[in-house]
Amino acid sequence: MYTIALVGNPNSGKTTLFNALTGSNQHVGNWPGVTVERKEGKFRFKDQFYKVVDLPGTYSLGAFSEDEIIARDFILKGDPDLVINVVDATNIERNLYLTTQLLEMGVKVIVALNMMDEAEQRKISFDLANLSVKLGAPIVPVVASRRKGIEQLLETAVSSIEKQLDYKVFISYGRELDGKIARIEKVLAQKEVGYPSHWLAIKLLEGDEYVLDLVSESDLSPRELELLSFSRQNGAYELELVDKRYEFINQITGSTVFRPQKPVQIKTDKIDKIVTHKYLGLPIFGLIMLGMFQLTFVLGEDLLGDSVADAIGIFGEYAEALLLNLNAPAWLGSFVANGVIGGVGAVVEFVPLIVILYMLMGVLEDSGYMARAAYVMDNVMRSLGLQGKTFIPMIVGFGCNVPGIMATRTLESKKDRMIAILINPFMSCGAKLPIYLVFIAAFFPNNGGLVLFLVYSLGILIALLMGKIFGETLFPGEVSHFIMELPPYRKPTLRNVVRNMWDNVSGFLTRAGTTIFAVVSSLWVLAVLPGGVQPYGPESFLGRIGLLIAPIFRPAGFGNWQAAVGLFSGIAAKEAVVATLGMVYAGVEEGAELVAAIKAAFTPLTAASFMIMTLLYTPCAATIATIRKETRSNVWALFTALYTFLIGWVMAVLVYQVGSFLGFA
Amino acid sequence: MLKELLKAVRDGDYVSKSALAEQFARPVPFIEAGLAELVRMDYLQESENLQLCDLPCGKCPYTGFCSQTPFKTITVTEKGERLLRTLSYKETRP
Incomplete structure (x- = not known):
């Protein structure tokens, strides 16, 4: 029985061809001494049986990996009668590298040029006769997934085995x-x-x-x-x-x-010359972000604090009435209506706007622009003496600071990593979004996009500034160098955009249903105790905690106890800030809408100061725990908690005091 | 070409396969193959943030976000730097 070895690059369709040849007549084991899978099968062609061995997918026959060694050992020691080299027609240049090595081994090779249908779709054409002559091996076009060309491949294989031809390629190395x-x-x-x-x-x-x-x-x-x-x-x-x-x-x-000249690539290079321009790149990035935030508010204007908020309000009232009808204790009705629905609902009502924002972000990501944004920021960071790669964990931090800090593991130098960890909390995570949205809805509904843009930009600016300070004081040393790959631009697909949005929004909703629920439930207990005092009032435990903290924020203009407990709860989870505000305001006045309550309690200036405080102050407990874990130091975790609070407080006070001085109070 | 490609990567502001293809008058798949080979031979190191999926944050609701960040960065390894130093020494040698 003749033995045929199947060799090819990973994803060249080698296993598809193996299955097409052997059908169910195959068995799987391991190569001796290793855990790499060995697949063997048999097939019959023209009354003759053939054994086929599917070798591990490999790009080369060097000694860089176990797969390469197994493949080349079998070819040289396993004594196959023929090697069928499966080549991906859409990526022929890379695949032929393996072919040249096979031919240099002096073994009999025929090339199965697979995925010809995909090559045709991409308008790649071949002069196979000429290529075969130049390569020194027969080439058979196939589409293994549709069993096209298999018969011809087998004919060629059989004749190659029987003719005992001497295949050899001579490559001159100089x-x-x-x-x-x-x-x-x-x-x-x-x-x-x-x-x-x-x-x-x-x-x-x-x-x-x-x-x-x-x-x-x-x-x-x-x-x-x-x-x-x-x-x-x-x-x-x-x-x-x-x-x-x-x-x-x-x-x-x-x-x-x-191959056809790809106009998309030419277009990509032309666009890149502008969007990655030394001076224009950064303003363009700023304009795109501003445009995205503006568009979010234009598209979501009708949704902001209106229909969803009404629906949540009605649902809360209905739930409380239902519980009372069922003779449930009054405290339970209050807990469900004001605690759970008032708190968690306050966060959930901004989900439609968040959906729009993440869909637009998905469009930017899928188009390939975000890589350009990182490149532009890399230039800015390098000019500040920071490692540009730091910006990648920072971008991840826009979703959540926990993976953002974990992403710093990709930074090789300790200096770069420590700086990246310490500045990551200034990246405004998704959980802070509802805080800005509720204040924008209350005070800046006509300039929502601009305000959001300014908040995010301030976070980046403070992060860069602190990075520069840390780089020159705590962690002096050389900045390591890296190069970023810019993929070609492509048309965003609806599937990718929706998936990106869903990944973020589902995460947001999961947190709303778990962490926020737990925090709000605990705070509700503090808000209604001790018995005999006005629930949700300043005499409650929650009110007393708030009153204790509130003086700290008086210079920043929001020294009321509700704002103080809101910020306090944010240390547990940032989503809890709005949830807490929702609960304390909904509890005080039955059916009160959060946006209206915020309007009464704040002014545009104190709202701005509060937003800046929430942007910059102490990160959530999970982030602090991650910093502790990643730096293996309680000191750095505590340092981050304290210095971010200080920065947030100073900035908030600065905004309020300067604003008041200028007459905005 | 691989040595020149390595040098172009090191000296370039960023890696654009199509721009490199134009620079070297080769098709893009050829440049892709060359870069892949330089990575395989440890002259370059690629780092894709997609690898963030491997981080132990499976229970985190935001895992989806970090797994999608579409950045690929390339670093010239010590082996690559050594080769480039040798090449530049050869070039400057009288």
């Missing part, structure tokens, strides 16, 4: 290297190493450790070993050899593979 290869080959040809000497010579020059060990074990004289000694120069010729292989591929595909 005069110097060709000379070296010839000299090594001559030495090895006289030994019994068990592998083709031409291939061994190339591998030795690549510095392949596995082959070096193999050759060293054979019986070589000191002079012969000396001849091979230049192979041990840490793979000094490795890149040269790979380069020449690619040159060879370029030569043979240049006149045989035809």
Whole structure:
């Protein structure tokens, strides 16, 4: 029975072809000594049985990975009668690299040029006859997923096995290297190493450790070993050899593979020249963000604090009435209506607006613009002496600071990482969004986009400023360098945009149903106790806590106890700020709407000061715990909690005092 | 070409495969293959923030957000820097 080995790059459709050939006649095991899966099968063609071995997907036959070693060992030691190299037609240049290595091994290879349908869709065409001649191996076009071309592939395979043809490709590596290869080959040809000497010579020059060990074990004289000694120069010729292989591929595909000029790529480069421009890049980024926030309010204007808030209000009243009809105790009705529905509902009523914002963010992400934004910010950060890569955890921090801080693990230097951790809380996380929205609805409904833009920008600005200060004081040292890849622009797909939105909104709703519910429930208990005092009043435990803290915020203009407990609850979870405000205001006056209550308790100036405080002050408990875990230090966690509070307080006081001085009070 | 590609990556402001394709007069898949090879041979290191999914934040409701951040950054490794230093030494040698 003849043995055929299937070799190919990962995702080249190798396993699809294996299944198409063998059907259910296959079994799966492991390669000896490793956990890599070994698939074998049988098929019958023209009254003859063939064994097929599906080798691990690999890009090369070097010694960089277990898969590469398994594949090449089987080809060289497993003695297959034929190797079918599955090549992805849409990515032929990269796939042929493996083909050239197979051919250099001196084994019989036929190329199954797979995914021809996809290549056709992408308008890639081939001169297969010419390519086959230049490559030195038969090429059969197939679509393995639709079993197209399988018959012809098998015909070619059978005739190749039976004809005992000698397939070999000669790649010239230049005069110097060709000379070296010839000299090594001559030495090895006289030994019994068990592998083709031409291939061994190339591998030795690549510095392949596995082959070096193999050759060293054979019986070589000191002079012969000396001849091979230049192979041990840490793979000094490795890149040269790979380069020449690619040159060879370029030569043979240049006149045989035809791709359409991609106008999208040309367009991408033209757009990039403008949006990543040294001076224009940052203003363009600012304008795009401003546009996104403005559009959010234009599209969601009718939803802001109106219909959803009304629905939640009606639902609260209905739930309380229902509980009273069921003879439930009054405290339960109050808990459900004012605590749960008043609190959690206050957050939920902004979900429609959040949906719009995240959909627009999804459009930016899916179009490829966000990578440009990170690049633009990278330039800004580098000019401040900060590691540009820091901006990536910062962008993640816009969703939630916890993964934002964890994302700093991608930063190699300790200096970069510590700075990135300490400034991440200034990135306005998604949980703070309802706070801004409720205050915008109350005071700045006509300039919502601009206010939101200013709040987010202030967060970034303070983060950069603090990063610069930390970089020069606490963590001096060199900034490491990285390069960002800018993918081509593409048309955002509805699927990706909706998925992006859903990932964020579902996370938001989950938090509303769990963390916020728990915080609000605890605060409700504090708001109605002790018995005999006015629930939700200043005499309640919650009111007393608020009154105790409130003086701290008097210089910032919002020294009332409700605002103080709101900020206090925000240390547990930022969503709880609005939930707490919703609960304390809904409780005081039956059916009171949060936006109306905020309007009565704040002024535009104190609202601005409060928003800045919430933007910058102490991060939530989960973030502090993550900082502690990631820095392995209580000191840094405490430092972050305190210094962010101080920055927030100073900025809020500054805004209120300067605003008052200028007559905005 | 790979050495030149490595140098272009190191010296460039950013990596745009289409811009590199134009610079080297090669098709984009060729540049992709070259970059992949440089990564495979440890001259370059790629870091995709998609790897954030591997972080132990599976229970976090915002996991979805961090797994989608579409950034790919490239760093020239110590091995790559060593090669580039050697190349620049050869170029400046009289």
